[in-house]
Amino acid sequence: MxxxxxxxxxxxxxxxxxxxxxxxxxxxxxxxxxxxxxxxxxxxxxxxxxxxxxxxxxxxxxxxxMSKRVYYLSMEFLPGRxxxxxxxxxxxxxxxxxxxxxxxxxxxxxxxxxxDAGLGNGGLGRLASCYMDSMATQRIPGYGYGILYDYGLFHQRIVNGWQEEEADNWRRHGSPWVIDRVEHLYEVKFYGRSEAYTDPQGVLRYRWAEADTVMAMPCDILIPGHGGKHVTNMRLWAAASSTGFSLRDFNQGDFLGAMQSKIHSENISKVLYPNDEPIQGKELRLRQQYFLVAATLRDIIRRHKKSGPGFDEFPDQVAIQLNDTHPTIAVAELMRILVDEEFLGWDEAWAICRRTFAYTNHTVLPEALETWPADLLGRVLPRHLEIIAEIDRRFLLEVAAAHPGDQGRQNRLAIIDPASRRVRMAHLAIVGSHKVNGVARLHSDILREKVFPEFDALYPGKFTNVTNGITPRRWLLQANPALSRLITARIGPDWTTDLDRLAELLPLAEDPDFRKDWRAAKRENKKRLARYVLRKSGMGINPDTLFDVQVKRMHEYKRQFLNVLHVVTLYNRLRRDPHLAVPPRTVLIGGKAAPGYFMAKRIIRLITAVAETVNADDAVRSRLRVVFLPNYCVSQAEKVIPAAELSQQISTAGMEASGTGNMKFALNGALTIGTLDGANIEIMEAVGRENIFIFGLTAKEVEATRAAGYDPGRRVAADAELAEALDMIGRGYFTPSEPDLFAPILDNLLRHGDYYLVTADYRACLEAQDAVNALYLDPEAWTAASIRNTANMGFFSSDRAVLEYAKNIWNIEPLGE
Ligand code: CR1
Structure with a gap:
């Protein structure tokens, strides 16, 4: 094309x-x-x-x-600009x-x-936006549905080395992209009670009585596919009070009271929860989830009725993808609508639900599986709790039939945990869906084998995998004009919608002229980033150094701390031997910490402290620089990723479901240093073992190491460089005026068993970094490896991913030209 x-x-x-x-x-x-x-x-x-x-x-x-459509329900979208x-x-x-x-x-x-439209936290929201781009480009009829938060993810400022959060009032000056559809307002109910009644035919029925109502206003943001001929939309809901303010209170002089109910209603779409792990037990969050679901199902059903067919054909017309458990209350809501409002029989309604829904799991962190106290859920959504209890009762009969007498299994699988009386949303999602997928091969295997093995046994074939992907339009064509031009000049423009075509670059890795052009493109991007860093932080960085980058949310399992240990060790080596044969490096680290995440914020402070010390040390200045990039976000990623040469993907194996940053870096020609975690494994298989730096324990080894009772103290005692680095951090070398600042980090490591196994992977990480240095000192070999990375990334296009969803999960054909 x-x-x-x-x-x-x-x-x-x-x-x-x-x-x-x-x-x-x-x-x-x-x-x-x-x-x-x-x-x-x-x-x-x-x-x-x-x-x-x-x-x-x-x-x-x-x-x-009259084509079938997919509705991608997500509490988060992260489109950026x-x-x-x-x-x-x-x-x-x-x-x-x-x-x-x-x-x-x-x-x-x-x-x-x-x-930036920062209506998401990180990978999960950005993935949703990449999928919107690919659905539009691949002509898969569908829509994204989410919430139009007034305040997106907070802005991060660094003040005296610490993260500070500022509200992100992103629409303060209006947004030309948001189209308010005032003509399609829906009412959403909360609270009240479930009321039984007998209908004129003598059938016992239920209705939702004495509920409060909130209005949901749809706001559309358009999404053009590449080539511009196919344009779809995300529909984001904004909450509005159904009553406005109380004129009676107002007339009696109670100005604030007059606004109360309005404020309570409109709070629903006020702010995105700034956690990248689920938020449990917060009533407002539950109200947000139901708000999205209720308004969206109204809209879907309105459209379905308009197009003609009855409810038996609903699953032939509608596929609903649940992006993580966040919108899972949709299972109960669709049952409520079908049974209480459309008067279908339970079995018929249930069959429709299961054929309609599919669920994507994005994390295996045990603390991250979302649950709601049944009491809370029953207060906010009284009828839904009854419906969930009935789904659970029937489901447990199924379990009992398959495994008679196995009460333990019933307790483990129950949707409402009988011990804690909490509703396990993942169980509801699994039971209510026809497909459940993980987001990378390893992750999907872990789901089947470790997290949900008894569900897998009960429902053979329900669990599947769709490895994540990223859109090459934003992440190469748009973000990296220098490299895109070079690629298009050699192989033509078709790669933008058919990323496998990048393989045509492979032979060019042997061509010295092409390698020279490739390096020139990278250098242009490094200069662009250097200008950006200078503008934002006043700090100069040298484009003729190795750009080593780790940008992502701050989390202990992502192990920014391991990156710091490498930096401190390199610093020590350079101080001892200023002529050490390593390339000069600029280490760039960026990412936001959840405002309540103590340890993650401490690690940011450690990074800024190490940066202050290293950058002020004349003895190493020209060989090592450390930069913390404030306010990592999509538009910043577009400048950082094309300039990176080394991509750090060093999570504890088994903990990063997939990662998508890893794909963006490799697509832009960075070499990965990483563990065998998430999609890194598939990236390694694609680019070749010799074009990536893999180190550390595998997921199985991590499990075995923990099971055997890992002792970090012994490891530290046996490794002088590790002991030295930890000692410097613990003694306050980097923060002489506050020597105890990092004691909590060290305590976690040395006294509490080093759950994320930083010390266990330290030596292997350093050896992998030695290999990085050696290869970088040979620019021709490094460039060839860089070209091979880009050339082999075709599989990681989100076009491939959405086409897999369409074929294996949604049963939707892309529209023709
Ligand atoms: C995972 O941590 C994955 C994205 C998108 C994240 C990350 O590894 O790439 O999802 N999970 O699938 C998440 O945000 C709430 O869970």
Missing amino acids: AKPAAPDFHQLESLGEDIKRYVLSILGNDLYPPDPFRYYSGLAYAIRERLIRMWLATQASYYDS FLMNYITNMGMEDGCRQAAADLGFSLDDLAEEER
Whole structure:
């Protein structure tokens, strides 16, 4: 496919005029003074209009083809910025550059005016956004459904070395991308009670009485596929009070009281919970989950009824994907609608549910499997608790029939844990779905063998795997223009929608001229990142050093601490021997810690402390620099990842479900240093063992090591460099005025058994870093390995992933041209 020709209705000639008109009519302003935000907004509205036209055409084609659709339900989406993504996907880049230039701006500067839509925490939300891009590109009829939070993930500032959080009021200046659909408001109920009654035919039925109501307003964000011909949308719900404020209270002088109920209702979509692990027991979170689910099912059913067929055909028309357990209350809600409102029989309704839902699990951390106290759930959603209890009762009869007399098994599998009286949402999701998938091969194996073996035995074939993927449009074409141009010049543009075509680059790894161009592209990106770091932190970094990067949420299992131990060890070696034969390095680390996660915040402080010390030491300055990048987010990732040469993916094996950053780095030609965890294993198989630096315990070895009672003290005693590094951190070498600052980290390690096995993998990690240094000192060999990484990443396209979902889980055919 050649570069998509701009369809007529892009009307690029009129773009400049359109921008001026929108600045006038929407912003109520003229073009002077020439303020970049104003021009960005004008351009955004001009793009938006073109998108809406194409979206209308796509929706019409859905109705014409009567095709089955998928609804991707997710509490999080992490799209980042939209402008450049729209422009690239619609093939309007040249026209927009010209229009911006005619107005006296560079397109890149205008793009910098946009704030990220940070409606997600990390991998799970970003994956959802990559899947939206691929569904639109691959013409899989479907929609994303989520919540339009007023406040996205907090902004991270670093103050005196510590993380501070600032609210992210991302729509303060409006957002041109959000289209409010005021005409489709739905009512969502909470609280009240379940009431039994007898209908005119004498049948016992239930209804939800005395409930509070909140209004859900749909807001659409459009998602163009590559080539721009197919445009779909995410529908995000915003909460609005059903009553406004109480005029009676207001008239009696109680101004605040008059606002109370409005505030209580609108709180639902106020803020994203800033944890990347489930939040249990928080009533507001449960209300958010049900709010998403109730409004979405209303919308799905409205659309289904409009298109004609009855409920028996519902699963032939509708697939619902539950992105983690967060929207799992949908199983009970669909049962409630079918049984209480549409008056279907239980068995019929249940068969429809199971054929409709599928569930993706994203984590095996034991503390992360979501449960709700039955009392709380019953108070907020009284009828749903009854329905869940009935699903559970019938399910346990099934279990008892398969394993008579095995009460222990029934207790372990029960949806409502009889001991704790908590509702296990994963169990509800498994029982209520026809497919359950993990997100990388190892992860799916662990789900089947370790986390849910008895469910797997009960439902053979229900558990499956879809290894995650990333969109090559945002993560290579758009984020890395230098490399994209080079690739397209050699193999043509088709790789953007058929990533396997990158394999055509493989022979070029042997071509010295191509390697030279490849290095030049990387260097351009490193310079771009250096400028960015200078702008953001005032710190200069040298593009002629090895860029070693770890960016992701801060979490003990991701082991940023192991990275720090390597840095401290390298620092010690350089101080002892300033002529050590290693390449000069810049270590960049970025990531947000959940505001309540003590240890993760301490580790950020450790990184900033080590950075202060190392960067101030004249003896090593030119050989080692350490930078903590504040406020890691999608738009920052787009600058960091293309510039990286070494990608750190060093989680304790068995703990990172997949990872997707790992894929973005390798696609951009970084070499991975990593453990055999998550998708790293499949990346290793794809790029070849000799083009990746693998170290450390395997998942099985981790399990065995823990089972045998691991003793970190012995390991430390046997390793002088490790002991030295830990001692420096523990004694306050990096924070002389507060020597005990890092005692809690060391306690965790040395007194509490080092659960994440940092000390166990330390030596292997250092040896892998020695191999990194040796290869980097041979630029031709390093470049060849870099090319082989990119060339072999075809499998990790999210196009492949969504097509697997469509075929194996959703039973949906992509639409034709
Ligand atoms: C996992 O930790 C995975 C993403 C997307 C995360 C990460 O390994 O790549 O999901 N899980 O599948 C998560 O956020 C709440 O769980």
